[in-house]
Amino acid sequence: MKGLMYVVILLVSFHSAATNVASDFFSKPDVISAHLAPNGQSVALITNSIDKPLIEIFDVESKTSKPVFDFESIKKNDVRVLNATWLGSRYLALEVGLEVRGVENLLDTKHKVDYLIVDSYATADKPKAYGIKAKGVIIDPLNADDEHFMFAKYGANSRIYKLKVAKLNRYGKKFSKLDRPDGGQLKKKNQTVSVEGAVVRWFLAENGEVDSVLYFKRGEGMRLAEIEKGEVTTEIHAWLTTREAKDRRKKQARKNKKAKKRGDDPVIDQALNLSDITKTRFVPVKKADTTSRFFGVNLESEGNIQTIYLIDYDKLEYKPVYESAAYRITDFVPSEDGKRLASVNLVMDGQAFTDYLDENGNSTLLSSDNLRMEVGSSVDGKVTLDYVENVNNAGRYHLTLDGKETVIASRYPKLDNLAKIELVKSKIQSDELEVEYFLTLPESSDKAPLVVMPHGGPIGVFDSHYFDAGTRFLNEQGYAVLRVNYRGSGGYSKDFIDAGKKQFGVGILKDIVNATNDVLKRDDIDASSVCIAGMSYGGYAATMLTLQHPDIFKCGATVAGVSDVYLTANNTRLSNRQFEWVKEHIGDADTEKEHLLSISPVYLTENLSRPLLVVHGTKDKIVDIEHAYRLKYVLDKNQKDYEWLELENSGHQFEHESDLIQVFETLATFLAKHL
Amino acid sequence: MKKFIALLALLMALLTPYSASAKKRPPIKLQSIEEATTQPQRIKESEGWVLVHIDASSPAPSIDVQRLIRRVEDANTLPSGKKIKPCMTCLDTNISLKNLNPGYYVFPLASGVYQITSFNVPFYGLPYIQDTDKDRRFRFRVRGGAITYIGHIEMQKERTSNDADIAYLDRYATAYNELESIVNQLNFGQPFFHGYGTETLFQMETIEGSR
Numbered sequence: 001m002k003g004l005m006y007v008v009i010l011l012v013s014f015h016s017a018a019t020n021v022a023s024d025f026f027s028k029p030d031v032i033s034a035h036l037a038p039n040g041q042s043v044a045l046i047t048n049s050i051d052k053p054l055i056e057i058f059d060v061e062s063k064t065s066k067p068v069f070d071f072e073s074i075k076k077n078d079v080r081v082l083n084a085t086w087l088g089s090r091y092l093a094l095e096v097g098l099e100v101r102g103v104e105n106l107l108d109t110k111h112k113v114d115y116l117i118v119d120s121y122a123t124a125d126k127p128k129a130y131g132i133k134a135k136g137v138i139i140d141p142l143n144a145d146d147e148h149f150m151f152a153k154y155g156a157n158s159r160i161y162k163l164k165v166a167k168l169n170r171y172g173k174k175f176s177k178l179d180r181p182d183g184g185q186l187k188k189k190n191q192t193v194s195v196e197g198a199v200v201r202w203f204l205a206e207n208g209e210v211d212s213v214l215y216f217k218r219g220e221g222m223r224l225a226e227i228e229k230g231e232v233t234t235e236i237h238a239w240l241t242t243r244e245a246k247d248r249r250k251k252q253a254r255k256n257k258k259a260k261k262r263g264d265d266p267v268i269d270q271a272l273n274l275s276d277i278t279k280t281r282f283v284p285v286k287k288a289d290t291t292s293r294f295f296g297v298n299l300e301s302e303g304n305i306q307t308i309y310l311i312d313y314d315k316l317e318y319k320p321v322y323e324s325a326a327y328r329i330t331d332f333v334p335s336e337d338g339k340r341l342a343s344v345n346l347v348m349d350g351q352a353f354t355d356y357l358d359e360n361g362n363s364t365l366l367s368s369d370n371l372r373m374e375v376g377s378s379v380d381g382k383v384t385l386d387y388v389e390n391v392n393n394a395g396r397y398h399l400t401l402d403g404k405e406t407v408i409a410s411r412y413p414k415l416d417n418l419a420k421i422e423l424v425k426s427k428i429q430s431d432e433l434e435v436e437y438f439l440t441l442p443e444s445s446d447k448a449p450l451v452v453m454p455h456g457g458p459i460g461v462f463d464s465h466y467f468d469a470g471t472r473f474l475n476e477q478g479y480a481v482l483r484v485n486y487r488g489s490g491g492y493s494k495d496f497i498d499a500g501k502k503q504f505g506v507g508i509l510k511d512i513v514n515a516t517n518d519v520l521k522r523d524d525i526d527a528s529s530v531c532i533a534g535m536s537y538g539g540y541a542a543t544m545l546t547l548q549h550p551d552i553f554k555c556g557a558t559v560a561g562v563s564d565v566y567l568t569a570n571n572t573r574l575s576n577r578q579f580e581w582v583k584e585h586i587g588d589a590d591t592e593k594e595h596l597l598s599i600s601p602v603y604l605t606e607n608l609s610r611p612l613l614v615v616h617g618t619k620d621k622i623v624d625i626e627h628a629y630r631l632k633y634v635l636d637k638n639q640k641d642y643e644w645l646e647l648e649n650s651g652h653q654f655e656h657e658s659d660l661i662q663v664f665e666t667l668a669t670f671l672a673k674h675l
Numbered sequence: 676m677k678k679f680i681a682l683l684a685l686l687m688a689l690l691t692p693y694s695a696s697a698k699k700r701p702p703i704k705l706q707s708i709e710e711a712t713t714q715p716q717r718i719k720e721s722e723g724w725v726l727v728h729i730d731a732s733s734p735a736p737s738i739d740v741q742r743l744i745r746r747v748e749d750a751n752t753l754p755s756g757k758k759i760k761p762c763m764t765c766l767d768t769n770i771s772l773k774n775l776n777p778g779y780y781v782f783p784l785a786s787g788v789y790q791i792t793s794f795n796v797p798f799y800g801l802p803y804i805q806d807t808d809k810d811r812r813f814r815f816r817v818r819g820g821a822i823t824y825i826g827h828i829e830m831q832k833e834r835t836s837n838d839a840d841i842a843y844l845d846r847y848a849t850a851y852n853e854l855e856s857i858v859n860q861l862n863f864g865q866p867f868f869h870g871y872g873t874e875t876l877f878q879m880e881t882i883e884g885s886r
Contacts, residue, residue, distance in 0.1 A: 570872065572812045572843045579812075621842075629848040 020415060020476055022668070025469040026660040029411040032081065033375075034058075034397040036385040038143035039089040040378025042120060043385060043399065045409055046081045046094075053081045055092070057120045058408055060383065060401060067124035082113065085138065088146030091130075091165045092118045093138055116171050131171035132163075133181040140208050143379055150208075153186060156218070158199035160210065161190045193230040197223070203287050203294075212236065212291070214284055224284060224313060226291060236292055237313035282311050282318055289338035290314075295321070308332055308341065321361055323494055324460075327353075353464075365491055369423065371466045389466045391423040391440055419443040421475055423465055430487070430514045431507060433499055437484045437515040438465040440475050441524060448480040449529035449675040450519065452545075452553075454512050455483065456536030459500050459585050462491040470664065477668050479675070482519050486511035504537075504565060504586050505599025509544055516552060529675045533557035533613075533667055536623060536652065540565075543601040543612065543631070550609045555674035557613035557667055560623050560652050563631040564603075566596040573621060605634045611641040613670040615663055617650025643670055702737070702769045705729070705780035708857055715863070718783040724822040724863060725784045725815075725870075728850060731772040732832035733796045733839070741767050742787040743814070767792065772830065779857055786819035796830050796839040803839045813843055816870040822863060823870035824854055845871040 032046040032053065043058040045065065052071040059065070071079045083095040094116045115138065119128035132151065139160065140150035152160045167183035169175070193202075197215040200222070205211040212226050222239040225232045240248065256266045284294030285308075292314035298307065306329045308322040322332070322344055331345040344355045354373040355365045371389040375397070378384075382402065389395040395411035410416050424439040442448050451474050455463045463483040471481045485491065486508045488500015500508060512532075520527040532542040532553045539561020546556030562568050569582055569589040583589075587596045597603050612635065616628035628646070635642045645666050647659050654660040705727075706716070718724070770782070792808035807813040815825040824847060831840035847854075847869050858867045 567845065570812055576810075624844055624846075626844065626846050626849050629846075629851070633848045633851060 022473060022661045022664045024414040025473045026664060027657055030413055031409045031411050034385060034409055035084045035086060036376030036378065036383065037086045037089045038379045040383030041089065043408060044084060044092050046084060052079050055118055068120055068122055069118045069127045069129060070124045085141050087141045087149040087165060088143060090120055090146045092120055094118060117165055129171040130165055130168035132168060134186055139202050140204065152202055156198055158195045159191050160193040161186055162192055193227060195232055282309060284311060286334055287338060288334060295334055363491060391465060391467060392418055392420050394467045425465055428514050428518045430511045433487050435484065435486055435511045435515060437482060438463060439480060439482050439519055440471055441480045442475050442478045445478060447524060447526040449526050450482060451479045451671060452482045452516050452532040454534045454538040454541040456538050458508055458537040459488045460490040460497055462489040473664055480525055482516060484512050484515040501585050502587055505544060509541060512541055512545060513549060529554065531555040531671055531675055535559040536561060546610045546612060547601060547604055547608050553610060555611045557670060559615040559663055560617060560620055562623050563601045563627040565600045566593065567627065569596055602630045602634050605638050605640060608640050611674055613643045615645040617647045617654060619649050620652045622652035702771045703782050705775065705782050708779050708860060711781045712860055721819045722783045722785050723817045723819050724781050725817055726779060726781050726822055726824045728779050728827040728846065729772055729775050730777040731775060731828060731830040733830050734799060735797050736772040736830040737795045738770050739767050739792045740770060740789045741792050743790050744788045784817045786817055788814060788816050790814050791843060794830060794841045805841050814872060818868050821866045821868050822858055823868045826871040847871065
C-alpha cells in the first residue's frame with residue numbers, strides 16, 4: 001500500500017513539474033539582474049521580493065546566496081533598481097529610482113534617482129548602506145580599490161573627487177548638526193579634476209583617467225575639450241551660440257541667393273549643420289578612435305528612430321552607424337580600436353538586450369539561436385558571468401569558472417523544466433522582399449494545430465526567436481506557433497522598415513499569409529486547424545485575415561487590436577509629431593480616407609464567417625476601447641459568432657499580471673474550442 | 676498703395692478688440708441628466724442639445740469652443756481636412772467643467788460646427804492650457820432641434836507643471852446603449868445624432884447604413 005502511495009505521489013509531482021500554468025509564464029521575473037564583482041568572488045543578484053527589490057549576494061566559492069539589503073527597510077514607494085555597479089569587491093552602488101509624490105495632485109517630482117551604496121559584507125537583518133547627497137555621477141568605480149571610487153559632482157563648476165565609501169553618510173539616516181554632507185569629503189584635497197563650467201559628460205581613457213570633457217562654459221556655450229593633468233587644455237570643438245548660429249544662417253541664406261542667381265549649387269555651412277545647438281544637436285557620448293572622433297546622438301528627436309552617429313568634430317562630418325526604430329537605446333560599447341560599435345544595449349518590453357554588431361556594423365541579434373550576453377567578467381578574466389536565453393530557456397545567468405559553467409540564477413525558476421521544443425527559422429519571398437519567420441513546434445505532435453501570432457507595432461517592432469512567454473505558453477498547450485517579421489519590422493535594415501510604410505492593411509497582411517502558406521506545406525502541421533491571434537497591430541491583422549481568409553483561418557483573436565484604422569488616423573491622444581508619423585506610416589485621414597476605410601475591419605464584418613475573440617482593456621490609451629466596441633457593435637448587428645472579454649482598468653499592455661494571465665487563459669480556452 | 680495698407684492696418688488694429696476671438700460669451704452651465712429631466716429648459720429653434728460625457732477631476736477645468744460655421748449641413752459636404760473659416764461674428768464660449776462628477780451632461784448650443792480651441796487645466800495658481808484651435812481633430816457638430824452626442828472629455832486631476840492628461844474621444848459605440856437610454860430618459864422629443872468630428876462616419880457606415 002505504501003509503495004502504491006509513493007507511486008501516486010511521484011506521478012502527481014511529476015505531472016505538476018511538467019505542466020505549467022499561465023501564471024508561471026506571465027508573472028514578474030524572480031531575478032531582475034546579476035552583477036559580477038571585479039574579484040570574481042561574488043555576484044550581486046537583484047531579485048523581486050513581494051513588491052520591492054531585494055539584494056542578494058551569491059558567493060562563487062560556496063555557491064550560496066545571502067540577502068544583504070531589503071528595500072522594505074528604506075520605506076519608500078515604488079522603488080526600482082535602475083543600474084548596479086561594483087565599487088571594488090565589497091561595495092555595490094545601486095542607482096535607485098524612487099517615486100516622490102508632489103504636492104497634492106501635482107506630480108512634479110515624480111521620479112528621483114538616488115545612489116545607494118550597499119555593503120556586501122553586511123546581512124539583511126543588519127543592513128549597511130550609504131548614500132551620496134551631492135548631485136553627480138560615479139564615473140570610475142576604481143575596481144582595484146575596495147574602499148574608494150571617483151565621483152563627478154554636477155554644478156556651475158564641475159569637479160571630480162576621490163571618495164571613500166566608509167566616510168559617506170548612512171542612507172536614510174537623519175542628519176545631526178555635527179554630520180557633514182558626504183562625510184565632508186568634497187574638498188580640494190580629494191579633488192582630481194576641475195573644470196570651470198557645467199560638465200555634461202566626462203570621457204575616460206583606457207587607464208580610467210579623464211581625457212576629455214563636454215561642458216557649458218559660462219557665456220560661451222557648449223565646448224568639447226581635452227583634459228590633461230586635471231585641467232582643460234585643447235578645445236576640440238565649440239558649439240555655436242544662438243546669436244552666432246543666427247548670423248551664420250543669414251550669411252548662408254545670402255550666399256545661396258547669389259548662388260541661385262548664378263545657377264550654382266546651394267552652399268551648405270557644415271558648422272551650422274553640425275554644431276548649431278539650436279537646430280541639430282549632435283552630442284558626443286563615447287570616444288571613438290581619435291581625439292576628435294566620437295560616437296554620439298542627435299538630441300533633436302527624429303520621430304521613432306533612434307540613431308547612433310560617428311561624429312568627426314575636426315572635419316565637421318557625421319554618419320549614422322546604428323539605428324533602432326522601436327526599441328530604446330540605453331547604452332553602447334565601441335570596439336577596442338574605437339573604429340566601430342561593438343554592441344548596443346536596448347530595452348524591449350521592459351527587458352534589456354544587447355545587440356552585438358559584426359565587423360560591418362550589422363546587427364547579430366537575430367542571427368544566433370542562443371542569446372548569450374556577457375554581463376560581467378572578473379579583472380583577471382578567470383570568472384565570467386553570462387546571460388543566456390533561447391526558445392527553451394526563459395533566461396538564466398551562467399557563471400564560468402576555470403572553464404566550468406554553472407547556472408546560478410533563473411529569471412523564471414518555475415519555467416526551468418520546460419520541455420525542449422524545436423525552433424524553425426525560415427525565409428520567404430514576398431513582393432521581392434525577404435521575410436523571415438519563426439515557427440516553434442510543440443514537444444510531441446505528428447501534426448500540430450497552428451496558431452499564427454503577428455507582432456504588434458507594426459513599424460520597427462520585431463519578434464525575436466529567443467524566449468517569448470506568449471508563444472511558449474501556446475506551445476505548452478500543444479500548438480505550433482508561427483511568428484512573422486513582416487515588412488516594416490525592425491531588426492533587419494532601414495529599407496525593410498521603410499517597406500512597411502502605408503502597408504498596414506496591404507503588404508504586411510500579404511507577408512503573414514505567404515509565411516502561413518509556406519508553413520502549411522509542412523507534414524508536421526495540421527493545415528485544417530489554423531487560428532490567428534495577436535495584440536495591438538497583431539490583433540488588427542488577426543481580424544482582417546480571419547475576414548479575408550476563412551479558407552486558412554478557422555478562428556481569430558484580437559487583443560487590444562485596432563478595428564477602425566480611420567479612427568486610429570484621427571486619434572486625439574497623438575501629439576502633433578506622432579500625428580505626422582501616423583500620416584506617413586499608416587495613412588492620412590484627410591487625403592486617404594477611402595483607403596483607410598477599406599482596410600478597417602468594422603466596415604467589412606459582413607464577410608466574417610469564422611468566430612472571433614475580442615479582448616480589450618478599458619484604460620487602453622494606445623488603442624482606445626472604442627475600437628473593441630465598434631467591432632462588437634457590427635458583430636452583433638451582423639449576428640456573427642464572437643466572444644468578448646473586457647478588462648476593467650487594464651491598459652494596452654495589460655500591466656497587471658492577473659489581467660495578462662486572464663487574457664492568455666481566455667485565449668487558450670477559445671483556441672481549444674475551435675482547433 | 677502704402678497709404679491704403681496703412682489704413683487697412685489701422686482698421687484691423689481698431690477692430691481687433693471686438694473680434695470674436697477676443698471676446699467670450701458668459702460660461703455655459705452644464706446640466707446633469709437628472710437636472711435636465713426634472714427641470715426641462717426651453718431652447719431657441721436654432722439651438723440643439725449637446726450631450727457629452729465628462730470625466731474631469733482637476734480643480735477648475737474648462738474648455739473653450741468657437742463656432743466655425745453655422746450650418747451643420749455645410750459640414751457634411753466638406754471634404755475632410757478642408758480649411759474652414761471661423762465664423763467672425765461668433766463669440767468664443769467657455770464651458771466650465773468644475774465640480775462635475777464623472778458622467779453625462781447636456782447643454783444648449785446654437786447649430787453649427789465647433790472647434791474646441793483650448794483645454795484649461797489650472798492647478799490653483801499654476802495654469803495649463805492646451806491649445807487645439809488649429810487642430811481639426813478637436814471639432815464637433817451641433818444640430819438645431821436635436822440632441823447631439825459630441826464625445827467624451829477627460830481631464831485628469833493628476834498633472835505635472837508642464838503637462839496634463841487630456842483627451843477628447845469618440846466613444847459612440849462604447850456608450851451606444853447608455854446613450855439610447857439617456858435620450859429616452861430626457862424625453863425631449865428630438866432626434867438624436869452623433870456629432871463628434873466633422874462627419875459621422877461610423878454612424879453613417881454602420882448604424883444608419885447610408886453608405
